[in-house]
Amino acid sequence: MAKIGIADTTFARVDMAGFAIGVINNNSEHEIERYTVPGFKDLPVACKLLFEKYKCDIVMAFGMAGPEPIDKQCSHEASMGMQMVQVEAGKHILEVFVHMDESEDEKEIFEIAKNRAEKHALNALVLLEGKEALTKNAGMGKRQGKDDEGEIKV
Amino acid sequence: MAKIGIADTTFARVDMAGFAIGVINNNSEHEIERYTVPGFKDLPVACKLLFEKYKCDIVMAFGMAGPEPIDKQCSHEASMGMQMVQVEAGKHILEVFVHMDESEDEKEIFEIAKNRAEKHALNALVLLEGKEALTKNAGMGKRQGKDDEGEIKV
Amino acid sequence: MAKIGIADTTFARVDMAGFAIGVINNNSEHEIERYTVPGFKDLPVACKLLFEKYKCDIVMAFGMAGPEPIDKQCSHEASMGMQMVQVEAGKHILEVFVHMDESEDEKEIFEIAKNRAEKHALNALVLLEGKEALTKNAGMGKRQGKDDEGEIKV
Amino acid sequence: MAKIGIADTTFARVDMAGFAIGVINNNSEHEIERYTVPGFKDLPVACKLLFEKYKCDIVMAFGMAGPEPIDKQCSHEASMGMQMVQVEAGKHILEVFVHMDESEDEKEIFEIAKNRAEKHALNALVLLEGKEALTKNAGMGKRQGKDDEGEIKV
Amino acid sequence: MAKIGIADTTFARVDMAGFAIGVINNNSEHEIERYTVPGFKDLPVACKLLFEKYKCDIVMAFGMAGPEPIDKQCSHEASMGMQMVQVEAGKHILEVFVHMDESEDEKEIFEIAKNRAEKHALNALVLLEGKEALTKNAGMGKRQGKDDEGEIKV
Numbered sequence: 001m002a003k004i005g006i007a008d009t010t011f012a013r014v015d016m017a018g019f020a021i022g023v024i025n026n027n028s029e030h031e032i033e034r035y036t037v038p039g040f041k042d043l044p045v046a047c048k049l050l051f052e053k054y055k056c057d058i059v060m061a062f063g064m065a066g067p068e069p070i071d072k073q074c075s076h077e078a079s080m081g082m083q084m085v086q087v088e089a090g091k092h093i094l095e096v097f098v099h100m101d102e103s104e105d106e107k108e109i110f111e112i113a114k115n116r117a118e119k120h121a122l123n124a125l126v127l128l129e130g131k132e133a134l135t136k137n138a139g140m141g142k143r144q145g146k147d148d149e150g151e152i153k154v
Numbered sequence: 155m156a157k158i159g160i161a162d163t164t165f166a167r168v169d170m171a172g173f174a175i176g177v178i179n180n181n182s183e184h185e186i187e188r189y190t191v192p193g194f195k196d197l198p199v200a201c202k203l204l205f206e207k208y209k210c211d212i213v214m215a216f217g218m219a220g221p222e223p224i225d226k227q228c229s230h231e232a233s234m235g236m237q238m239v240q241v242e243a244g245k246h247i248l249e250v251f252v253h254m255d256e257s258e259d260e261k262e263i264f265e266i267a268k269n270r271a272e273k274h275a276l277n278a279l280v281l282l283e284g285k286e287a288l289t290k291n292a293g294m295g296k297r298q299g300k301d302d303e304g305e306i307k308v
Numbered sequence: 309m310a311k312i313g314i315a316d317t318t319f320a321r322v323d324m325a326g327f328a329i330g331v332i333n334n335n336s337e338h339e340i341e342r343y344t345v346p347g348f349k350d351l352p353v354a355c356k357l358l359f360e361k362y363k364c365d366i367v368m369a370f371g372m373a374g375p376e377p378i379d380k381q382c383s384h385e386a387s388m389g390m391q392m393v394q395v396e397a398g399k400h401i402l403e404v405f406v407h408m409d410e411s412e413d414e415k416e417i418f419e420i421a422k423n424r425a426e427k428h429a430l431n432a433l434v435l436l437e438g439k440e441a442l443t444k445n446a447g448m449g450k451r452q453g454k455d456d457e458g459e460i461k462v
Numbered sequence: 463m464a465k466i467g468i469a470d471t472t473f474a475r476v477d478m479a480g481f482a483i484g485v486i487n488n489n490s491e492h493e494i495e496r497y498t499v500p501g502f503k504d505l506p507v508a509c510k511l512l513f514e515k516y517k518c519d520i521v522m523a524f525g526m527a528g529p530e531p532i533d534k535q536c537s538h539e540a541s542m543g544m545q546m547v548q549v550e551a552g553k554h555i556l557e558v559f560v561h562m563d564e565s566e567d568e569k570e571i572f573e574i575a576k577n578r579a580e581k582h583a584l585n586a587l588v589l590l591e592g593k594e595a596l597t598k599n600a601g602m603g604k605r606q607g608k609d610d611e612g613e614i615k616v
Numbered sequence: 617m618a619k620i621g622i623a624d625t626t627f628a629r630v631d632m633a634g635f636a637i638g639v640i641n642n643n644s645e646h647e648i649e650r651y652t653v654p655g656f657k658d659l660p661v662a663c664k665l666l667f668e669k670y671k672c673d674i675v676m677a678f679g680m681a682g683p684e685p686i687d688k689q690c691s692h693e694a695s696m697g698m699q700m701v702q703v704e705a706g707k708h709i710l711e712v713f714v715h716m717d718e719s720e721d722e723k724e725i726f727e728i729a730k731n732r733a734e735k736h737a738l739n740a741l742v743l744l745e746g747k748e749a750l751t752k753n754a755g756m757g758k759r760q761g762k763d764d765e766g767e768i769k770v
Binding site: 470471472473474475476477478479480495496497498499500503504506507508510511514515516531532535536538539542543546547550568569571572573 | 688691692695696699700702703706707708709710711715736739743747748749750751753754755756757758759760765766767768770
């Protein structure tokens with residue numbers, strides 16, 4: 001049994017963590033630690049504490065980015081912070097970010113967010129099984145938040 | 155009782171730190187340490203010293219960015235520096251930045267700055283209570299500097 | 309005999325790692341360790357573990373980036389993470405990335421991916437021979453994924 | 463008495479360091495250590511050595527960036543390097559950069575460079591006095607290289 | 617007598633390292649260690665090994681970037697990796713990069729590459745003499761790869 005960290009924000013407009021927690025609870029006995037911060041730039045420290053203080057084996061980080069160029073810059077800073085944290089820890093942070101310009105339809109944003117959260121929760125469970133547990137799907141064009149694109153056939 | 159660091163700049167055109175200090179003093183007994191630097195690229199070192207030398211438990215960093223592309227680049231550098239500092243410290247820096255292109259009206263910039271500073275001061279107080287103190291608002295579309303966008307309902 | 313790490317993703321649409329493994333096995337006795345992750349932002353941690361836990365001497369990291377600006381940003385974050393890892397380890401990660409906007413023709417993307425994977429597998433084998441093993445080709449305009457451009461003659 | 467590091471470049475077209483040294487010598491007894499490098503990407507190492515080998519308490523780094531996008535990229539890399547150095551040292555590097563596109567008039571570039579160097583030299587002297595020595599000017603819209611913008615009044 | 621590291625790539629289309637080595641050998645007794653990698657993203661690890669394993673006192677890193685936006689992104693990643701390495705080592709890496717969009721004429725690219733390599737080789741020799749050896753040229757608008765722009769006179 002492992003411990004899965006869940007870091008999320010009050011900025012996001014969908015409770016993505018809730019969907020991921022549902023998938024984890026339905027498919028495993030893993031323990032969950034949750035940490036909620038204001039915005040995605042606060043996620044790296046939350047992830048670090050989930051690894052170091054709360055002893056998580058893997059973390060999922062949920063965020064939602066606005067549609068403006070400055071929002072992209074901020075999501076980049078959050079992602080770089082999470083690279084620093086996961087490289088230091090030697091443990092994966094699955095970044096589950098939704099960008100508000102992925103669709104103009106709020107309902108579709110909701111569906112993307114839910115689908116991405118749930119599929120990445122399954123990814124987290126498989127990654128915990130070992131470094132080759134996902135190898136059967138290597139190069140298969142898997143997507144989270146939308147349909148798989150699939151392998152290029154020639 | 156905790157210690158809250160306040161890092162701000164002489165470059166900014168609004169005394170955001172003053173608003174945050176008001177909120178902190180009205181809502182808590184926490185001690186405050188303030189550190190003022192010329193511009194936002196000087197904030198990361200100020201934050202580091204607030205953590206290491208002045209033993210702050212959390213830091214709020216206030217900055218204001220000009221409207222030009224080079225100003226965005228500089229704010230990015232400041233933000234990356236603060237990611238380095240907070241990841242190293244394992245403690246949150248709440249970045250309270252206002253971009254001068256958020257409005258063409260100076261009065262509105264003032265209101266954004268005041269609102270963002272005050273709401274993030276409240277976030278700092280709640281974060282000090284623990285990792286799930288903000289979870290009741292996870293995914294609720296909270297905003298600082300403007301009205302909440304709210305949860306997407308489907 | 310050395311150990312070569314192979315890190316790849318389920319996001320990619322071509323099994324580039326498979327081509328590289330073929331080249332390595334046909335041209336050497338080196339041992340191979342494979343690690344498959346969901347997307348390229350997960351590669352840096354995989355590479356770190358291939359170095360530290362699985363004792364690889366060099367790593368090849370395979371990824372495929374979508375055609376949108378946000379995909380470029382994400383590939384940048386993955387690359388920066390891999391810079392952190394390889395600089396810390398003092399060992400090379402050969403980054404084998406294909407961008408979906410390198411061609412509008414899927415078949416050509418496949419050929420670029422295969423060629424780049426195979427040529428970089430040969431690069432990995434030569435790099436393992438020492439710091440001057442590639443010097444005979446220094447400044448010769450070598451390319452992976454397409455034809456060599458060659459040396460500028462004056 | 464403190465020690466102030468001065469790092470500058472042969473690339474710049476104005477001897478900004480000279481102006482800063484004049485201000486420091488006219489207003490303090492602080493010792494000065496100077497380090498000149500070819501371009502601004504070489505400044506981070508110079509700053510690090512000024513801190514570690516030459517025991518400076520604060521460093522001023524002077525650079526001039528060309529007008530092209532690639533010059534902005536390079537200045538960004540220099541700035542990121544200096545963030546790494548100052549965050550590691552826990553000591554301030556005041557970055558005094560002039561961009562050649564701040565004016566089309568060389569004489570004005572000269573004036574901006576001189577003014578920015580001199581005002582930041584005064585900032586360095588005040589920062590050495592302590593973390594609240596600049597607080598009286600917090601949020602006052604101070605500028606270096608041009609006139610102050612001042613506080614937004616409402 | 618010092619040791620100068622030379623890191624270069626098979627991707628570049630001009631043997632810049634060769635020109636630099638000529639200058640070093642004609643003007644000094646310094647020892648040279650060369651390390652050739654496939655592309656410029658592989659330079660940071662080469663530089664690190666030149667410092668740590670081969671005990672170089674300074675390193676010159678030669679690379680050539682393609683003309684597309686993605687090439688600029690890759691050169692940025694290489695440069696950031698080299699900032700990490702040189703800041704960690706506290707020793708200079710002189711980055712000698714040529715961008716293929718500096719000229720549409722291959723012959724001119726060759727001349728820029730040769731000139732930049734040779735002038736930076738001289739810079740390396742002077743930097744080895746100490747932190748103020750270049751100060752006589754501070755602010756003098758020196759350029760590598762093209763003619764000096766010179767000091768702004770007012």
